[in-house]
Amino acid sequence: MLTKRENLLETMRGGNPDRFVNQYEFMHMMFHPFMLHNPKPDYKQENVVNAWGVTNSWPEGTPGGFPVHKPDTIVIKDIEHWKDYVKAPGLDFADAEWEPFIKEAESVDRKDQYVTTFVAPGLFEQCHHLGEIQNTLMNFYMYPDEMKELIKYLEEWEMKLAEGICTHIKPNAIFHHDDWGSQNSTFMKPEMFEEFYFDAYKNIYGYYHDHGVELVVHHSDSYAATLVPYMIDMGVNIWQGVMCSNNIPELIKKYGDKITFMGGIDSAKVDYPGWDRETIRREVRRACDENGKFSFIPNASQGLAMSTFPGVYEALSEEIAEYSKEVFK
Amino acid sequence: MSKINEVFEAVEKGKVKLVPGIVQAAIDAGDDPQEILNEGMIKAMDSVGAKFSTGEIFVPEMLIAARAMKGGVDVLKPHLAAGAAGAAGKVIIGTVAGDLHDIGKNLVAMMIESAGFEVIDLGVDVPKEKFIEAVEANPDTKIVACSALLTTTMPSLKETVAAINEASFRSNVKVMVGGAPITQEFADEIGADAYTVDAASAAKKAKELAA
Numbered sequence: 001m002l003t004k005r006e007n008l009l010e011t012m013r014g015g016n017p018d019r020f021v022n023q024y025e026f027m028h029m030m031f032h033p034f035m036l037h038n039p040k041p042d043y044k045q046e047n048v049v050n051a052w053g054v055t056n057s058w059p060e061g062t063p064g065g066f067p068v069h070k071p072d073t074i075v076i077k078d079i080e081h082w083k084d085y086v087k088a089p090g091l092d093f094a095d096a097e098w099e100p101f102i103k104e105a106e107s108v109d110r111k112d113q114y115v116t117t118f119v120a121p122g123l124f125e126q127c128h129h130l131g132e133i134q135n136t137l138m139n140f141y142m143y144p145d146e147m148k149e150l151i152k153y154l155e156e157w158e159m160k161l162a163e164g165i166c167t168h169i170k171p172n173a174i175f176h177h178d179d180w181g182s183q184n185s186t187f188m189k190p191e192m193f194e195e196f197y198f199d200a201y202k203n204i205y206g207y208y209h210d211h212g213v214e215l216v217v218h219h220s221d222s223y224a225a226t227l228v229p230y231m232i233d234m235g236v237n238i239w240q241g242v243m244c245s246n247n248i249p250e251l252i253k254k255y256g257d258k259i260t261f262m263g264g265i266d267s268a269k270v271d272y273p274g275w276d277r278e279t280i281r282r283e284v285r286r287a288c289d290e291n292g293k294f295s296f297i298p299n300a301s302q303g304l305a306m307s308t309f310p311g312v313y314e315a316l317s318e319e320i321a322e323y324s325k326e327v328f329k
Numbered sequence: 330m331s332k333i334n335e336v337f338e339a340v341e342k343g344k345v346k347l348v349p350g351i352v353q354a355a356i357d358a359g360d361d362p363q364e365i366l367n368e369g370m371i372k373a374m375d376s377v378g379a380k381f382s383t384g385e386i387f388v389p390e391m392l393i394a395a396r397a398m399k400g401g402v403d404v405l406k407p408h409l410a411a412g413a414a415g416a417a418g419k420v421i422i423g424t425v426a427g428d429l430h431d432i433g434k435n436l437v438a439m440m441i442e443s444a445g446f447e448v449i450d451l452g453v454d455v456p457k458e459k460f461i462e463a464v465e466a467n468p469d470t471k472i473v474a475c476s477a478l479l480t481t482t483m484p485s486l487k488e489t490v491a492a493i494n495e496a497s498f499r500s501n502v503k504v505m506v507g508g509a510p511i512t513q514e515f516a517d518e519i520g521a522d523a524y525t526v527d528a529a530s531a532a533k534k535a536k537e538l539a540a
Contacts (some may be wrong), residue, residue: 059427059454062481066429133432137389138396141343182433183509196402256382257527273479308481 003112012237014294019324021054021262021297024305026175027116027217028108032101033093034264035118041065051089054129056127069132076131080142080165082150086130091164098168105169114215117165118304119158122178123200124187126154126231140192145195151162155200159207166211169198172209172217175240177303181222183266184245189225198230205235221267221301225251239263241301248291249269256295264291267302271312277319280312284319288327332358337399341376343393345400352401362408366445366514370398370405374443378529388436391528395439403535405463412514413461415447418471421463423451425485430478430538436465437474444532446472446539457485457492471539474505474531475521483510503538507531 002010002018008026010017036053043059047068049055055073058065076085105115123130127150128136141145165171181187188196205216218231220240228251231239242248242263251261266286270280287298293318298320300307307313332355339348355365377394380386402414413427418442424434431453442448449467452457464470473493486506493504506521516524523538525531 057429057430060431062427062479068429069431134392134435138392140389141393142345185384185387187387188389192387192389228411273484 002162002296004111005112005114008179008309011294011297014257017293017328019050019328020134020288020293020320022324023299023313024299025317026114027175027305028113028115029118029175029305030104030119030169030171030292032161032169033097034089034091034164035159036097037089037093037238037246044191052126053085053087067129075131076135076150079131079135079139079146079150082146083153086150086155087155087297091157091160092271093164098164105171110172111201115171116173116175116215116217117169118175118177119134119161119165120177120219120303121143122176122179123154123179123197124163125205127151128219137187139190140196144196145320151196151200156201158204162187162204162207163214166208166213170212172213173217174213175217175219175304176221178203179222179241180220180227181224182242184223186222186224186227193227195228198234201234209235213214217262221263221303221304228255228259236296240297240299241303243301248296252291252292252295260295260297261291261298262297262303264298265316267299267300267307270300271307271308275309275313275315279318280315281322285323290321293327332360333365333369333500336365336472337373337376340370340394340398340401341371343397343522345388345393345397346358346499348397348401349404354458356405356408359408361481363403363413366402368415369403371445373539374398374440374532377443378440378532382527382529391436392439395443395519398443411466415445417445417536419449419467419469420446420472420535421449421451421460421467421470423455423460423474424478425482425489425525426454426456427485428477428479430452430476430508431530433478433528434474434476436456437507437531440499440528440532441474441535442446443535446535455489460489461492461496464493464496464502466500468483468499468501470502472503472505472535474507476500477508477511479508480510483515484517486511490521503529505534513514 002050005025008021011021021286036214038051039058044060046057048096053075055064057068076082177312215237217238218236219240225246238260240262242261244264265283335351339351364376376481381391422438438448438450475489506516513524521536525534
């Protein structure tokens with residue numbers, strides 16, 4: 001039996017995997033000291049201000065925290081003077097703060113799993129967390145120079161974060177969050193994405209790849225099929241969160257030798273109040289049958305190894321393992 | 330090119346800074362203000378909506394066009410008969426209790442407003458009682474539009490529509506629902522009058538329902 005790492009590589013290379021890669025099994029997900037300095041709301045907690053000044057709430061019955069944008073809580077009040085409002089939090093942490101993360105990384109059997117550092121929010125998300133999404137989307141037209149300056153500032157901060165992570169934790173994968181679309185469309189046209197975000201991501205992901213990171217896993221649980229060529233060029237190895245609206249079989253056919261697609265099971269179809277095992281079984285089998293053994297990892301589209309409703313993630317894993325036994329006889 | 334065509338083109342292309350001046354020029358040239366609104370701006374937003382639905386343009390282009398139209402309406406308003414800008418009727422809109430997502434709801438509000446309606450936006454995380462109170466305070470409301478983006482807030486949407494369905498004013502209003510996890514089947518099941526997949530089709534449907 002192949003290790004989780006070997007099986008992933010065989011799946012990505014179109015070789016001889018001996019089972020489906022089972023969701024997040026190949027990643028040992030880790031955090032980093034900045035996350036301890038960045039307050040976030042707990043379940044049912046409201047109006048928690050994070051290290052960037054962004055106010056977040058996590059209302060009862062919802063999957064996670066969310067920025068609250070009222071006139072008084074939007075950080076960037078005036079994009080033309082964004083420098084007056086956006087103050088990047090510090091990233092100089094004492095060795096003692098890195099120590100528990102270093103120890104955790106050292107405890108991982110890297111022949112079996114990738115030490116994976118979690119990074120969120122991404123550049124686009126950070127822009128609209130700071131500036132509110134509609135303002136942000138309009139600012140690409142109305143204030144393109146200011147938006148480019150802001151993105152450069154965020155990129156430089158992320159590069160410093162990457163330097164700290166690679167120096168101390170030495171991960172061999174990163175899991176980087178940035179939602180680039182809704183269920184059926186990207187938030188912006190591909191040319192606009194290229195103009196504003198491509199270079200920044202190429203620099204960030206390039207840095208990780210140049211400093212020991214073998215796998216860049218990018219999360220965007222959305223439609224983003226039109227951005228796949230950019231993903232490949234900027235160094236994404238696995239796109240996690242790929243929703244069914246993307247026509248995944250077509251993407252695998254076209255790009256499967258360059259990037260692997262992780263998802264294919266829309267969370268909303270399996271993760272709901274009163275979820276049932278039969279639906280999960282059906283969805284797992286459909287996803288595996290439609291997308292095949294190579295360049296595809298069956299997984300619910302939601303980011304991280306979790307579900308909104310208890311038991312759904314585990315049931316998905318069990319059904320994937322079960323179906324593997326039938327497909328990989 | 331007639332001034333109204335210029336208004337149409339400038340709104341459609343989202344020329345925020347140019348639209349007020351072009352609208353003023355159209356007024357100065359003697360174009361009928363109502364026609365500038367209907368043929369120049371509302372039609373331009375119809376075109377924007379259609380292009381959005383087919384994937385030809387994206388959210389930023391739609392937002393910028395709506396912003397451009399708003400600038401034009403501000404110039405036009407003093408020249409229009411009272412209430413003409415919202416002549417299609419009154420719409421109350423909100424994201425249901427427990428759900429903080431606003432972009433989809435805001436896009437729908439914007440497109441409906443651009444289609445000639447007066448929109449009362451109750452915001453996000455709106456309790457069902459607040460929807461009811463808003464309709465009671467605005468008895469001329471034609472449509473109540475409720476949004477839910479999460480599977481976890483679908484029950485909240487169901488409760489909201491149930492409360493509206495039980496209200497005494499129900500026969501006077503139409504109920505529209507939308508949001509990523511919502512389907513036509515779900516809309517039928519909870520007793521809504523209409524479901525649409527995106528902001529552009531919501532505006533189109535609102536016009537049909539209010540006709």
